[in-house]
Amino acid sequence: MIPLEDTAADILGKAQRGLGFSDSQLADNAGLGAERIRLLRAGNFDAETLSAVAPVLGLDPASLLKLAQDEWRPEPVEEIAGLAQFNTNYSDMTVNAYLLWDPALRQAIAFDSGADCAEMLERVKRENLTVKLILLTHSHPDHVADLSRLRKETGAPVYISKRESASDAEGIDEGKRFECGALRIEARLTSGHSVGGMTFVVEGLTRPVAVVGDSLFAGSMGGGAVSYNEALRNNRQKILTLPDETIVCPGHGPLTTIGKEKRENPFFAEKVLE
Secondary structure (H helix, E strand, C coil), X not given: CCCCCCCHHHHHHHHHXXXXXXXXXXXXXXXXXXXXXXXXXXXXXXXXXXXXXXXXXXXXXHHHHHHHCXXXXXXXXXCCCCXXXXXXXXXXXXXXXXXXXXXXXXEEEEEXXXXXXXXXXXXXXXXXXXXXXXXCCCCCHHHHCCHHHHHHHHCCCEEEECCCCCCCEEEECCCCEEEECXXXXXXXXXXCCCCCCEEEEEECCCCCEEEEECCEECCEECCCCCCHHHHHHXXXXXXXXXXXXXXXXXXXXXXXXXXXXXXXXXXXXXXXXX
């Protein structure tokens, strides 16, 4: 199992920065002393403090406590034909890229390149696949570091949101649709972490798949560096409205499902999707 991308401390930090709370403001709003906040930020979690702080930050206390106690686990996602995840190291991060294909026609789509696309290219060869498309979730360097090699080796056209750019990539709008054998792909703009973050919803395998980039993680979400509120809203409206059985393919961390994230993601659990 790939480790979760974020700890409870990471999640608290993302929410606090996103909402613009100083430590003193957070303490005042939670009815706590400054020392309790200092201990919390140092990783000293207790249920009482988390229960006071979480609602102020718009987080679900029960889910956050499970993370703090190392009890949060994604649902096991069984291997399905036509889906492969690749994990590569970029600086001190592990980044994911994906390959989806029609098992009958052997036509494939690559989603991002990651830091090194060698394993992906080996899988293409081993499965006797033809890569027809390269779709980019966003242009942050860890996700496109080996794009030039992937493009050269496959000869496939590259697409990215018009709000961002990448070498030899054509810009697309939200709602753009692609077909690859029996696979049908819809592009959804899920900006907030990046200006033009795209989620690609794929139908045609035994379960629906959402390749979400850094919009959503197992038990967390990408930092809302562009707009925290926009990131929250897009995740609620454009990702978490997908069927519960949808497999979520994030840019970092393990696979998860829509159902699990709706139930236990601290940013979204128990919230009305509106």
